Amino acid sequence: MLTRPVFGRQPSPSLGIILVGLLCLTVIPEQSRGQAYCALRDPVTTIYDAYPGADSFRSVVRTVDESVRGRVSQSVPFPIHFNELGRHTLYVATKESRPVGIIHVRSERGSWGLVEIAWALDSELRIEGFTFQRCRSPQRGAIESPQFVDQLVGKGYRQLIEMLDDSGMVIAGDLGVDGPAKELAATVLRSAIKTILVTMHAWEEPLEVIQSMGQGYAAFPAASSFEKMDQVYSEEAIRQIERHFGGHGTGTLVRNSALGYQFLDKNKKTVGHVFRTDWRSMEHQHTLWWTVTPDRTIRSISADGGWLSDEVELSFSLLVGMSYDDVSTCSTTSEAIAAEILIVSNAHD
Amino acid sequence: MLDFGRAARRSKHPYLPSSGRRCGFCIFSLWVLFHGLLLSSTPSIASDWDEIEKDPSGPYAWLGSFGENLRISTDISVRPAIRYSNAPQGDYVSAVGFLGIDLFKVFTSSKGDWGTLIVQPYVTKLNNLKNHPNIFADPHSGKMIYRIVSFNYTGLTRGGLNVRVGHLEIPFGLEHVINTNGTLRDYSHARNFGLKSDWGASLNGHLSGLEYECSATRGTGQSLHAEGSPFLFSGRVGTDRRPNLNFGLSALFGETEGQVGDIERSRLGIDVIYDWRQITVLGEVCAGRTGGDEVFYTMFEFDWNNPAETILLFSQNRLIRMDQNLGPRDEFSTSLGARASVGANLHLSAIWSQSFLNPPGVDSGSLTLQTRLRF
Numbered sequence: 001m002l003t004r005p006v007f008g009r010q011p012s013p014s015l016g017i018i019l020v021g022l023l024c025l026t027v028i029p030e031q032s033r034g035q036a037y038c039a040l041r042d043p044v045t046t047i048y049d050a051y052p053g054a055d056s057f058r059s060v061v062r063t064v065d066e067s068v069r070g071r072v073s074q075s076v077p078f079p080i081h082f083n084e085l086g087r088h089t090l091y092v093a094t095k096e097s098r099p100v101g102i103i104h105v106r107s108e109r110g111s112w113g114l115v116e117i118a119w120a121l122d123s124e125l126r127i128e129g130f131t132f133q134r135c136r137s138p139q140r141g142a143i144e145s146p147q148f149v150d151q152l153v154g155k156g157y158r159q160l161i162e163m164l165d166d167s168g169m170v171i172a173g174d175l176g177v178d179g180p181a182k183e184l185a186a187t188v189l190r191s192a193i194k195t196i197l198v199t200m201h202a203w204e205e206p207l208e209v210i211q212s213m214g215q216g217y218a219a220f221p222a223a224s225s226f227e228k229m230d231q232v233y234s235e236e237a238i239r240q241i242e243r244h245f246g247g248h249g250t251g252t253l254v255r256n257s258a259l260g261y262q263f264l265d266k267n268k269k270t271v272g273h274v275f276r277t278d279w280r281s282m283e284h285q286h287t288l289w290w291t292v293t294p295d296r297t298i299r300s301i302s303a304d305g306g307w308l309s310d311e312v313e314l315s316f317s318l319l320v321g322m323s324y325d326d327v328s329t330c331s332t333t334s335e336a337i338a339a340e341i342l343i344v345s346n347a348h349d
Numbered sequence: 350m351l352d353f354g355r356a357a358r359r360s361k362h363p364y365l366p367s368s369g370r371r372c373g374f375c376i377f378s379l380w381v382l383f384h385g386l387l388l389s390s391t392p393s394i395a396s397d398w399d400e401i402e403k404d405p406s407g408p409y410a411w412l413g414s415f416g417e418n419l420r421i422s423t424d425i426s427v428r429p430a431i432r433y434s435n436a437p438q439g440d441y442v443s444a445v446g447f448l449g450i451d452l453f454k455v456f457t458s459s460k461g462d463w464g465t466l467i468v469q470p471y472v473t474k475l476n477n478l479k480n481h482p483n484i485f486a487d488p489h490s491g492k493m494i495y496r497i498v499s500f501n502y503t504g505l506t507r508g509g510l511n512v513r514v515g516h517l518e519i520p521f522g523l524e525h526v527i528n529t530n531g532t533l534r535d536y537s538h539a540r541n542f543g544l545k546s547d548w549g550a551s552l553n554g555h556l557s558g559l560e561y562e563c564s565a566t567r568g569t570g571q572s573l574h575a576e577g578s579p580f581l582f583s584g585r586v587g588t589d590r591r592p593n594l595n596f597g598l599s600a601l602f603g604e605t606e607g608q609v610g611d612i613e614r615s616r617l618g619i620d621v622i623y624d625w626r627q628i629t630v631l632g633e634v635c636a637g638r639t640g641g642d643e644v645f646y647t648m649f650e651f652d653w654n655n656p657a658e659t660i661l662l663f664s665q666n667r668l669i670r671m672d673q674n675l676g677p678r679d680e681f682s683t684s685l686g687a688r689a690s691v692g693a694n695l696h697l698s699a700i701w702s703q704s705f706l707n708p709p710g711v712d713s714g715s716l717t718l719q720t721r722l723r724f
Contacts, residue, residue, distance in 0.1 A: 037420055037453035038467050038497045038518070039528035044508035045555050045589065055507065056461030060401055061418040063408060086693065087420045094461055097398070112626040114658050133591055136624045140593075206401040 043105055043118050046131050047093050050120040051101045054093035061089050062202045072197045076161065078168040078190055080198070081109070090203050092210055098217045099123065099210050104199055105133060108191040112136040115187055119195045123214025124289065124302045125207075127152045127160070127192060139181040143188055147176045152189075156306025157196040164189055196305065208259055211289065211304075212274050216263045219291035219299050220272040229260035229348060232275065237347035241340060244327060249340045252333075254278040262348065270294055273345045279337065284308055288316075290338075292345040296324035298338055402457060418455040424448075424471070426531060426721040432480070434713035443488070444476040447531070449496070451723070463504030469496035469530070483608060484571050494571060496530050497546060506554070513562075514550045516571075520562035520585040521599040522620045522633045523648075533686055533700040533719055537633055540669065541646055542614060543605050544570035547581060561586045568605040577611040579604040593624040599635065612640050627654055643672040659690040679707040696721045 047057050064087075069080045084107070091103040102121040107114045116133040129149065132140060142148065152160065164186060165172050171186045200207065216226055233241075233255040241249040259276040275290040287304035298319055307313035315334040324346055327339040402417040409416030426447040433440040449471030456464040474491035475481055481488050499515030518524065523536040524545065538545040549566025561584070568579030580603050587597035599618040604611040618635025629652040636645045645668075652663045665684040670677060686700035698721070703714035 035528055036424070036469065036496075036530045037422070037451050038469065038530060040453060041590075042462070042465075042503075042508075045558070046591075048507055058398065058401075058457045058461045059418050059455045061420065061455065062404060089418075089455075092401075097459060097461075109657055111656055113624075113654055113656055131591065134624070136593065136626055138626065209398075209401050 042089075043091065043103060043133060046105075046118040046133065047091055047103050049131065050103060050118075050129055051093040051095075054095050054100050056095075056097075057091050057093045057103070059089045059091055060203060060206050061087055062206075064088050064198055064202045068198060068201045071201045072194065075157070075197055076168055076190075076193055077166065078194075080194060084194075088198075088202070090199060090206075099214045101128060102199070102210070104195050106191055106195045106198070108187050108194070110135070110137055110187045111183055112138075115184070115191065117188065117191050117195075119192060121196065121199065123211045123218070124156065125196050125199060125211075125304055126154055126156045126306060127196075129153060130188070130192070135184075137184045139177075139184045142177050142181040143184050148185065151175055152192060156304070157193050158306040158308060160189055160193045160196075160306075164193075168193075200304070208276070212259070212261045212276065215289050215291055215300075215302075216261060216272065216274045219274070220263045220293075222265050223263035223271050224266045225268075226261045226263045226274075229262060232258040232260040232344060232348075234347060237344045240343045240347050244339070244343055245336075250333070250336045252279055252281045253337060253340060254280055258344075260344070260348065270349075272299070273348065275341055275344065277341070281333075284312060286312075290341050292342065296342055296346055298322045298342065301338075398457070398459060415454070418457060420451075420453040422451045422723050424451050424531060424721070424723050426719055428533075428717060428719045430715050430717040432713070432715045434711055436711045436713070438479055441477060441479060443478040445478060446474045446476070448472045458504075460504070463502065465501045465503065467497045467499055467501075469498060470494075471496060495546075501553070509554045509556050510552060511554050512550065513553055513564075516546055516548050517551055517564060517566070518546045519544070519566065519581070519583045519601070520551065520553075520564055521583050521601050521616070522585065522597065522618050522635065523622070523631055525562065525585045525599070526587065526590065526595065526597065526620070526622060527631070531721060532688070533698045533717055534663065534665075536648065537618070537635065537646060540667070541616065541635065541644075542581075542601070543607075543612070544568075546570070548573050549581075558589050559586055560588075560590070568603055568611070570606070575606045575611075577604070577606060579606045579611040581605060581614070587620075595622045596620070601637070614639050616644075616646075618646075627656065628652065629654075639671070641674065645670040661688040662686070681705045681707070694722055694724045696723070 048054060064085050066085070069085065073079050092099050093101045093103060103118055104121065105116060105118045107116045113136045115135045115137070118131045118133050120128040120130065122128050130152070132144065163172055163175065164170065168190060169186060171182055171189065174182070175185055177185050213226065217223055254277070257278045261274045262270055263272045263274065265271050271294060273292040275292070277288050277290070279286045279288050286308065289302045289304070291299040293299050298321065301316045301319060315332065319334060319338045322335070322338050322342070324342045327342055330336050330339045404410060404417060407416065409419045409421070412419065424447065427444065429442065429444040431440065431442055449469060452466070452468040454466040455462055456466070471494050472491065473494045475485055475489055478488045485492065495516045497516060497518060499513050499517045501511050501513040503511045505511065519538060519542065521537065524538050527534070527536065529535055547566035547568065547570055549564055551562050551564035553562035563584035564582070566581045566583070567573060567575070568581040569575045581601065582603050583599070583601040585597050585599040588595050597620040599620065600616065602615040604613050614637065616635045616637035618633060620633040621631070623630045631650040631652070633648045634646070638644060648665060648667045650663060650665045652661060654661045663686045665686070667682045669680045682702060682704040684700055684702040686698065688696060688698040690696050698719040699717065701716045
């Protein structure tokens with residue numbers, strides 16, 4: 001019987017057992033999938049199909065755990081199954097190291113097996129498109145048709161939830177698909193909603209930077225770097241707000257969760273500001289993204305997950321182009337909120 | 350100083366001499382490492398990305414930067430089997446135990462992902478396994494087995510050309526598409542080539558809607574050392590896996606290490622997978638030579654899974670025809686198997702197999718069970 005030394009000397013079984021055993025003790029028990037990790041495949045083709053201008057992508061691995069599951073469950077009537085927990089990867093497509101989009105692949109239970117869908121999301125976590133990585137359903141073609149896909153593109157999770165009934169298991173309306181395809185359509189919608197919410201909650205910290213970079217580099221192409229503001233509501237900003245409003249500002253923007261980034265050109269000169277603010281009122285809860293130019297004009301406003309209503313979206317869209325000079329003439333709630341942001345931006349000059 | 354000329358004259362191989370291959374392997378590995386370090390140290394807009402990867406509350410934060418984009422699982426399996434045959438040894442009961450870790454790490458730099466590391470060392474202990482693989486000394490021995498231990502360098506292009514080095518799965522046929530590591534399912538490798546994974550390097554990637562991998566490996570399986578100088582080349586080109594119908598073309602030639610000298614092998618093969626509702630149909634056909642014998646291998650598999658994919662039932666049928674000096678010899682085998690997942694961590698499997706020979710010889714079969722825990 002021939003013996004085959006490994007790496008020159010046969011390691012004793014007891015030594016091998018001890019080594020592997022020690023390694024096993026260092027492993028933190030967590031939810032694990034059945035397949036070995038050598039089966040993992042990056043959706044390379046999907047990433048570059050969705051973002052043909054991208055020159056690279058980067059993986060960000062996080063754990064989807066019970067706390068994420070609980071937070072997602074608060075927003076939707078259907079839960080995350082325990083099989084969906086564990087370590088998952090978010091792919092950020094980049095061009096010249098700047099994010100151009102996000103790919104997140106998730107599995108959803110379908111009638112014929114697990115449906116694996118790769119979702120393409122923009123920096124505001126709205127749908128840019130999707131691809132079936134695996135789908136056994138005979139209705140696959142109907143769902144991949146532009147007629148159905150176009151109804152999802154541009155939508156955040158709030159608008160997608162409205163496309164399902166109260167149970168979340170049946171589509172509301174026909175969405176351009178007939179009888180047998182409606183079940184797969186509902187599966188795809190649930191997958192989209194869960195993907196966005198899981199991304200928001202499990203990747204909360206990296207998303208702050210990814211979304212800021214996406215917003216900032218899109219609004220300010222001349223930028224080459226950015227710096228995070230230590231405190232968005234600085235003492236100077238609070239002083240200016242109190243001077244203008246004669247009090248504590250609008251009272252509806254949550255100050256301690258506000259994020260701000262200063263975008264700089266290669267000469268370290270400011271080319272714009274990006275702010276993320278949580279807006280809480282009796283009727284509305286939104287996470288808003290603002291981009292403000294160096295001459296203190298609002299360049300864009302968007303809402304994570306989409307706007308609660310068309311009216312709210314319209315009222316904020318009218319604010320694009322509002323400048324610091326208009327702050328003293330604001331009369332509506334949305335104008336007052338924009339004024340507070342412009343004052344904060346001015347204080348960080 | 351290495352004398353490539355003398356080594357070439359001594360070797361019966363038309364390929365690079367063994368010392369040259371080792372030297373080339375080392376130089377290439379150093380080049381990959383250097384390029385990777387260079388990429389990972391490039392300053393930039395990059396430092397912003399460093400904050401994105403950090404996961405201070407993650408399970409591997411204590412490993413520092415190595416803990417970023419890292420997955421580790423402990424994998425424990427027990428595999429008892431009843432083996433029966435009309436050979437002199439008769440029927441007997443055996444068992445194999447596995448204890449290992451499964452590590453998966455993605456390396457990222459300022460320019461994006463540039464490499465993937467997979468490390469799967471398993472302590473494997475036999476218990477009364479009479480027809481044990483040659484790498485084990487006796488039916489009761491145990492040793493460290495390296496399943497996949499490889500680094501795939503992905504920093505060259507947009508996925509079109511990657512370079513993998515280490516102990517990698519030989520790219521051929523269905524084994525390249527379906528992950529069978531640690532399961533009771535197997536395809537052509539063990540029976541066709543005598544080994545499933547091997548030390549070496551490969552080029553791999555996605556181009557124009559096709560995926561490919563071409564490898565050059567040692568031909569020795571677990572060990573880097575060999576009495577002779579085997580060397581194996583293998584490759585597979587396959588269609589995009591996203592549609593329900595996939596095809597692949599594979600080729601292999603070279604030598605693998607045998608009990609008495611190296612064994613010449615060559616194969617050309619085609620594989621197909623079709624998913625339809627809860628059913629998957631898989632097929633593989635390959636033909637070539639093993640030593641002086643012509644070999645024809647065909648496998649057909651039928652799978653059924655429940656909608657949650659927690660239960661899998663499968664049936665495999667294989668026909669191996671060898672045209673030997675003494676005349677043709679056929680081996681037909683059939684298997685019925687099942688796998689059930691209990692939660693996310695526990696997986697129970699069973700497979701019954703029976704082989705038939707023509708002309709008649711030593712028929713054999715087995716009933717194997719497996720309990721696998723991954724966490």
